[in-house]
Amino acid sequence: MRTLATLQSLRRQRALVILDELAAWLRVPNDVEDSAAIQANAGHLREMLARRGIHSELWPTASGRPYVYGELCRLGVRETLLIYSHYDGVPAGEGWHSPPYEPRLRSGGADSGFVHWPASPAAIEPSWRLYARSAADSKNAIVAVLSALDVLRAAGMAPAMNLKFLFDGEEERESPGLAGIIDRHGARLDADLVISASGELHQSGLPTVAFGVRGIVQARLTLHAAAHDAHSGHFGGFAPNAAVQLAHLIGALVDGDGRARLPGYGKDAAPLDASSLAAIAAVPPIEHEVAQRLGMRELPRDSLQMLINQPTFNLRGLAAGGVGAGARNVVPGSAVAEFDLRLVEGMAPEAVCAQLRDGIAALGYPIVDGTPTAATLRQCGPVVQLDCLAGFPATRTPLDHAAGRRIVARLRALLGQELVLEPSEGGSLAFHHFARAGLSVITMPISNDDCNQHSHDENLLLSTLYRGVDQWLAILAGDGQALPSQSGETS
Amino acid sequence: MRTLATLQSLRRQRALVILDELAAWLRVPNDVEDSAAIQANAGHLREMLARRGIHSELWPTASGRPYVYGELCRLGVRETLLIYSHYDGVPAGEGWHSPPYEPRLRSGGADSGFVHWPASPAAIEPSWRLYARSAADSKNAIVAVLSALDVLRAAGMAPAMNLKFLFDGEEERESPGLAGIIDRHGARLDADLVISASGELHQSGLPTVAFGVRGIVQARLTLHAAAHDAHSGHFGGFAPNAAVQLAHLIGALVDGDGRARLPGYGKDAAPLDASSLAAIAAVPPIEHEVAQRLGMRELPRDSLQMLINQPTFNLRGLAAGGVGAGARNVVPGSAVAEFDLRLVEGMAPEAVCAQLRDGIAALGYPIVDGTPTAATLRQCGPVVQLDCLAGFPATRTPLDHAAGRRIVARLRALLGQELVLEPSEGGSLAFHHFARAGLSVITMPISNDDCNQHSHDENLLLSTLYRGVDQWLAILAGDGQALPSQSGETS
Known part of the structure; x- marks a missing residue:
């Protein structure tokens, strides 16, 4: 030996x-x-x-x-x-x-x-x-x-x-x-x-x-305010602006610090037991270095290890109209937000998709499948197309x-x-x-x-x-x- | 003859x-x-x-x-x-x-x-x-x-x-x-x-x-919350999310109906005189047809002709991270909003750029030129890079x-x-x-x-x-x- x-x-x-x-x-x-x-x-x-x-x-x-x-x-x-x-x-x-x-x-x-x-x-x-x-x-x-x-x-x-x-x-x-x-x-x-x-x-x-x-849910939220983009000179102020409405909807779903405002989100998360809390506390601190690299003025109250043992509600992408060389003078008829939600033990992906669907509907946006027609929009007003991929727990x-x-x-x-x-x-x-x-x-x-x-x-x-x-x-x-x-x- | x-x-x-x-x-x-x-x-x-x-x-x-x-x-x-x-x-x-x-x-x-x-x-x-x-x-x-x-x-x-x-x-x-x-x-x-x-x-x-x-001002607003994107699994909830902060900032600048909340915006607009109001009232109504095509449930209170004789504050583009096939699991470090503002008589493009600059700063975002370094962000917190093209009156x-x-x-x-x-x-x-x-x-x-x-x-x-x-x-x-x-x- x-x-x-x-x-x-x-x-x-x-x-x-x-x-x-x-x-x-x-x-x-x-x-x-x-x-x-x-x-x-x-x-x-x-x-x-x-x-x-x-x-x-x-x-x-x-x-x-x-x-x-x-x-x-x-x-x-x-x-x-x-x-x-x-x-x-x-x-x-x-x-x-x-x-x-x-x-x-x-x-x-x-x-x-x-x-x-x-x-x-x-x-x-x-x-x-x-x-x-x-x-x-x-x-x-x-x-x-x-x-x-x-x-x-x-x-x-x-x-x-x-x-x-x-x-x-x-x-x-x-x-x-x-x-x-x-x-x-x-x-x-x-x-x-x-x-x-x-x-x-x-x-x-x-x-x-x-x-x-962690588990994951990926959700694409497409807000349809009009059947097509409109010229911002001819129709600005008249045609509904999907990008503006999306910004307000995001504000209602996530607070300024990135925490979920969605009703029910995270309520099923299993609490961290004593041994987990002790393990989290024992992880060497690297927050300062990460914050330095990212250019953060202040550290979050919780440690990084504590945060990754909790659910997140991350807005990973936004798109509407165009920006930079692709910018055009339009009132965007639709606008897209992409989310990835990280789940902890106890949270079921399907239940999270349902919370998202219910939460958006409660904010006044009917949920539709696929791209709505002008007739649907005339009947319902702005709607949200929710493509929720219920990933895994x-x-x-x-x-x-x-x-x-x-x-x-x-x-x-x-x-x-x-x-x-x-x-x-x-x-x-x-x-x-x-x-x-x-x-x-x-x-x-x-x-x-x-x-x-x-x-x-x-x-x-x-x-x-x-x-x-x-x-x-x-x-x-x-x-x-x-x-x-x-x-x-x-x- | x-x-x-x-x-x-x-x-x-x-x-x-x-x-x-x-x-x-x-x-x-x-x-x-x-x-x-x-x-x-x-x-x-x-x-x-x-x-x-x-x-x-x-x-x-x-x-x-x-x-x-x-x-x-x-x-x-x-x-x-x-x-x-x-x-x-x-x-x-x-x-x-x-x-x-x-x-x-x-x-x-x-x-x-x-x-x-x-x-x-x-x-x-x-x-x-x-x-x-x-x-x-x-x-x-x-x-x-x-x-x-x-x-x-x-x-x-x-x-x-x-x-x-x-x-x-x-x-x-x-x-x-x-x-x-x-x-x-x-x-x-x-x-x-x-x-x-x-x-x-x-x-x-x-x-x-x-x-x-109408005159025009085109403004690109880039919110820098971090020096680079961060992996949403490793750093979500810790790294500041520029897309979320941008959504909240837009909500503070424009109401849900697309009307400017920016202090001072439009105050210099010359009022419409009686002959202008009469001409506006005489323009044949086409609102219903436009609304039909766009798929609008309700008409704005003002006529289209009245609206295009007033200033607008249009969000024409949004971008952060990626969407659709380009979506990635990141916390976006920066996010972009493009605006085109239509000016009426009395509004000076340079004054509008100053209002925008002051209004954003009043919401807590220092204004910077160019892309900030991590050191700048550590010192100032999230900042806004404002590229304001003072078009013409x-x-x-x-x-x-x-x-x-x-x-x-x-x-x-x-x-x-x-x-x-x-x-x-x-x-x-x-x-x-x-x-x-x-x-x-x-x-x-x-x-x-x-x-x-x-x-x-x-x-x-x-x-x-x-x-x-x-x-x-x-x-x-x-x-x-x-x-x-x-x-x-x-x-």
């Missing part, structure tokens, strides 16, 4: 191998809009699994982008982890300083100089960054866990728990096939805990584990969940540094599919929070890659109980 | 010649963005003038798009009219049912059948429409007045007043050279009255004369203006039908340049109000073309005093 320090030493020896394996995979374009590219990536991933003796299966979906499933188990091991991540990437888009599928090392930001590919592990600087699509979201997460298996094997050890792997090829399209996959294969996915391996670290940069995610794993607590304890023991433990992260992920199958999920992101995911110049800070491997070593080694490897038993 | 009925009969005989001349000119592309095309059109126009024995000059401008100036005078004639119109056209754009520079006749709307080009004047139906760029805005206006001169000449008559012509080649670019032209050539432009010949008839379709135009010619009253009387006498006499039209035109030179302007549009100017499928209803010629006959013939033509004296 080796110590954790020994495992880290072995990991350092493999630093270049790890980087090379990630870079080789990043050279395989994985634009989620290209199903053939996703299938090629699935093949590449299965070879990576096979090299570790992990048998894998392709689970097809209607989108043509398969899930890759694998298992690694040993007789006599009782605890089972399901590791969920994804291998597709958002389309490369414009604005890259280097080609998105040609991984490059730089000493810092995207305008810093290139670094020659290192010739030895000792030459690698942890402050370097690897630039490529999916370097941080989320091929790195998959490479990290597989690299941890290699280190364990090099140490003559095997994981202290059975492992199941579920790698999603359509995550960037909102995983339309995940519910069906879980329905079909629920029994095989059974585990003591699901660890979702992707996402960004807490802004403090500390290792991060979240026991929940929040999911929470209790902070005292046995397998979850063990993971946190192992991470703390290995890393010897404080951990950010979030009752819920602020983002929204569709973990309710797992919850429906009785599976509890926690999230362990390992990417730097300035990784530019979903944008140009996506990049991974190398120190986070290697610490990510260490985190998996801490988890997989178990409470000093990692098992000696027995040849031939890991398939 | 011929009667007006005789003149109309001669005009009918020339109906095909008139149409052919307009169509020939429409085949010369006049995209205002193409200065060479504009110069070619100026040449074509000068030939049209020369065919009438009118000597013309090219008055160059910095934009490379010249004004064409011409004179037609006779010894002993005391009254002088300056006829102002334009020969450039907005870019053709997309969506045309037939090529924009290949004039075509149709029996009705753009999806109605083509009509063969008529072989004789008697074959022309007044309900046909001519489709081409500038068919209605405004080559038709120039052809109409020149055709009236032809009819007079065919009747052995000459105009009862001296005529000056000023044809603008950069009107669709806001006539940047007009002020300089008037400064340089003010004395030569002197006239008893300027008739601006372009634009659309009143919606009733009746012959229309307007004695004023309204201009009005008194309804009892002697030359103006004579024009109206002649039109009423000839046409034997009621006239729409507007104290001011709703639109905004830069007639203050003429006013500054001591010139009074009235507007006589002749194009159908559904002519689609500035858009695809621009079209001219033929009946409005011929009635436009008749209107010029009524004006030029004078109070039964048109002069017998004397060979050689019309150059």
Whole structure:
């Protein structure tokens, strides 16, 4: 039995191998809009699994982008982890300083100089960054866990728990096939805990584990005041102005500080229990830095961590007429507001859509489906077309969940540094599919929070890659109980 | 001396010649963005003038798009009219049912059948429409007045007043050279009255004369609440939302019915005098039809004509984050509102910009120039970047203006039908340049109000073309005093 320090030493020896394996995979374009590219990536991933003796299966979906499933188990091991991540990437888009599928090392930001590919592990600087699509979201997460298996094997050890792997090829399209996959294969996915391996670290940069995610409702509100725009010179003051009416409607739905005025909104939110409040209070403060960057004069009364454990009512977009070069002298006949509402435990998306519908109607706007005709407007006056996408609910794993607590304890023991433990992260992920199958999920992101995911110049800070491997070593080694490897038993 | 009925009969005989001349000119592309095309059109126009024995000059401008100036005078004639119109056209754009520079006749709307080009004047139906760029805005206006001169000449008559012509080649670019032209050539432009010949008839379709135009201020208001957008999952509820703050700010500036709440706005507006109120009351009601088309349940208390003789405070555009396919889960750091404010006599554009600046500041938003840095926002809190274009003031010619009253009387006498006499039209035109030179302007549009100017499928209803010629006959013939033509004296 080796110590954790020994495992880290072995990991350092493999630093270049790890980087090379990630870079080789990043050279395989994985634009989620290209199903053939996703299938090629699935093949590449299965070879990576096979090299570790992990048998894998392709689970097809209607989108043509398969899930890759694998298992690694040993007789006599009782605890089972399901590791969920994804291998597709958002389309490369414009604005890259280097080609998105040609991984490059730089000493810092995207305008810093290139670094020659290192010739030895000792030459690698942890402050370097690897630039490529999916370097941080989320091929790195998959490479990290597989690299941890290699280190364990090099140490003559095997994981202290059975492992199941579920790698999603359509995550960037909102995983339309995940519910069906879980329905079909629920029994095989059974585990003591699901660890979702992707996402960004807490802004403090500390290792991060979240026991929940928020739900989401996305609502597009189109206020139709007239059947068409009117010339502002000929009809201004006569034709109803949808943009003005929308501004007043927004004022009635959200106060000036962005808090919901919608009747009933948030009343079903489960109160935060004592352990959640304690965890929230223990999260390192980063409010000052965030406020500095955003240019805020004052901090909100609540901490950021407290706020992301509560529901929000965010106005994410506005459009009417035109602005800038597109400005025209019209009275806008219709105007659009886009909202994303983040839900916490207890709030049902369908109920939130109903609250929105009722609240708008109570303000005097009949709700219609589709674009109203002039005849409808003549009869009803201004109306609101509400396209409410009832997303999904929040999911929470209790902070005292046995397998979850063990993971946190192992991470703390290995890393010897404080951990950010979030009752819920602020983002929204569709973990309710797992919850429906009785599976509890926690999230362990390992990417730097300035990784530019979903944008140009996506990049991974190398120190986070290697610490990510260490985190998996801490988890997989178990409470000093990692098992000696027995040849031939890991398939 | 011929009667007006005789003149109309001669005009009918020339109906095909008139149409052919307009169509020939429409085949010369006049995209205002193409200065060479504009110069070619100026040449074509000068030939049209020369065919009438009118000597013309090219008055160059910095934009490379010249004004064409011409004179037609006779010894002993005391009254002088300056006829102002334009020969450039907005870019053709997309969506045309037939090529924009290949004039075509149709029996009705753009999806109605083509009509063969008529072989004789008697074959022309007044309900046909001519489709081409500038068919209605405004080559038709120039052809109409020149055709009236032809009819007079065919009747052995000459105009009862001296005529000056000023044809603008950069009107669709806001006539940047007009002020300089008037400064340089003010004395030569002197006239008893300027008739601006372009634009659309009143919606009733009746012959229309307007004695004023409104001024305009265009203001772009960018509210900066944060230095950049923030992820709505990670920072929603913490990061300030510029879109929400903008909605509240708009609510403070404009009431739900679109009326200005801005302190001081409109207080300098000159009250409407008794003759203006009488003229407004005499305009045929078209509110019901407009409201039907727009889909309005209720009519405003004031008539449309009353409203366009008052200032407006129109919100013409809104933008923040994204909507529809462009929607993203962000807290918008900035948000934009575009206003166009229509001014009436007495309101100074610069004073309106100051009111806007003061009113926004009084609501707690410091005004800044340009995009603020994070440091500025930390110091000041949310700020507003106000880009206020102090356009130009309204201009009005008194309804009892002697030359103006004579024009109206002649039109009423000839046409034997009621006239729409507007104290001011709703639109905004830069007639203050003429006013500054001591010139009074009235507007006589002749194009159908559904002519689609500035858009695809621009079209001219033929009946409005011929009635436009008749209107010029009524004006030029004078109070039964048109002069017998004397060979050689019309150059």
